[in-house]
Amino acid sequence: xxxxxxxxxxxxxxxxxxxxxxxxxxxxxxxxxxxxxxxxxxxxxxxxxxxxxxxxxxxxxxxxxxxxxxxxxxxxxxxxxxxxxxxxxxxxxxxxxxxxxxxxxxxxxxxxxxxxxxxxxxxxxxxxxxxxxxxxxxxxxxxxxxxxxxxxxxxxxxxxxxxxxxxxxxxxxxxxxxxxxxxxxxxxxxxxxxxxxxxxxxxxxxxxxxxxxxxxxxxxxxxxxxxxxxxxxxxxxxxxxxxxxxxxxxxx
Numbered sequence: 001x002x003x004x005x006x007x008x009x010x011x012x013x014x015x016x017x018x019x020x021x022x023x024x025x026x027x028x029x030x031x032x033x034x035x036x037x038x039x040x041x042x043x044x045x046x047x048x049x050x051x052x053x054x055x056x057x058x059x060x061x062x063x064x065x066x067x068x069x070x071x072x073x074x075x076x077x078x079x080x081x082x083x084x085x086x087x088x089x090x091x092x093x094x095x096x097x098x099x100x101x102x103x104x105x106x107x108x109x110x111x112x113x114x115x116x117x118x119x120x121x122x123x124x125x126x127x128x129x130x131x132x133x134x135x136x137x138x139x140x141x142x143x144x145x146x147x148x149x150x151x152x153x154x155x156x157x158x159x160x161x162x163x164x165x166x167x168x169x170x171x172x173x174x175x176x177x178x179x180x181x182x183x184x185x186x187x188x189x190x191x192x193x194x195x196x197x198x199x200x201x202x203x204x205x206x207x208x209x210x211x212x213x214x215x216x217x218x219x220x221x222x223x224x225x226x227x228x229x230x231x232x233x234x235x236x237x238x239x240x241x242x243x244x245x246x247x248x249x250x251x252x
Contacts, residue, residue: 028162031147031159031162031163031166032166032170034147035163035166035167035170035171036170038167038170038171038175038179039170039171039175042069042179042182043146043179043183045183046145046146046147046183047145047146047147047148047149048144048145048146048185049067049145049183049191051149052185052189053065056188056189063189064188064189065189065191066189066190066191066195066198066199067182067183067190067191067192067194067195068192068194068195069182069192069194070182070192070193070194070204070205070206071178072174072175072177072178072181074194074204074205074206075178075181075193075194075205075206076193076205076206076207076208076213077251078208078209078210078212078213078214078246079181079193079197079205079208079213079216079217080177080181080251081213081246081247081249081251082210082213082214082216082217082242082243082246083138083177083180083181083213083216083217083220084138084177084249084251085217085242085245085246085248085249086214086217086218086220086238086242087137087138087141087217087220088137088138088139089245089249090137091137091138091139091173091177091252092173092250092251092252093250094137094139095165095168096137096139096140096161096164096165096167096168097137097139097140097161097164097165098137136160137164138176138177138180139164139167139168139176140160140161140164141180141184142164142167142176142179142180142183143160143163143164143166143167144160144163145183145184145185146163146179146183147163148160148163172252173252174252177252181193181205182194184220185223185224186199186200186216186219186220186223186227187199187219187223187224187227188224188227190223190227193205193216196216197212197216200212200215200216200230210243210246211239211243213246214239214240214242214243214246215230215235215239217239217242218235218238218239218242219235
């Protein structure tokens with residue numbers, strides 16, 4: 001049926017909705033194909049990395065970049081355990097989204113916001129923006145960094161959940177973790193486990209000690225901030241906590 005006849009048959013209201021639905025379906029099929037290719041193809045870069053390159057060029061006029069892909073077998077099990085313990089304790093068990101972690105993060109953020117407002121009220125000042133924590137899994141973080149923009153909207157979050165489901169459906173956990181560890185940011189222009197291990201400790205990713213692995217793992221929520229505070233009390237305390245949790249982590 002030609003577009004003109006279809007438009008006349010459906011009417012002026014339904015035709016745009018049908019067209020929008022077809023476009024949405026085509027987008028999801030394109031994402032599904034890209035995810036399927038990840039089973040055999042190591043991506044050279046992610047959407048987030050490309051946006052970082054443009055930002056560095058725009059702000060500094062140059063790009064200082066460090067990244068080297070290494071197979072998952074060449075990444076220390078200490079680092080794999082540390083990252084799971086720090087970022088996604090139920091990584092081996094969930095199907096891409098940890099709804100309990102999301103709910104706990106929401107309640108933590110609400111408490112933090114209320115406490116910030118109370119402190120500001122006592123001082124007679126405006127409450128500063130709360131430093132919010134998310135409940136995203138490693139799979140969700142990979143989906144966002146690999147294929148999506150950094151904007152924070154309901155539609156983008158919904159697409160992130162769909163992509164996380166696709167990743168879990170088409171890839172095994174070992175491959176998801178391998179992709180994540182090779183592309184996650186560990187500082188400005190520092191991406192992936194190998195680059196981070198060389199940058200901070202002068203060793204390969206496969207030779208990281210448990211303490212070094214824990215120190216790298218705790219940087220992941222805010223690597224650009226923590227790279228300038230390597231000896232902070234928070235990093236030391238958090239690294240000690242992760243180090244204690246690592247032996248109990250189940251690796252995929």
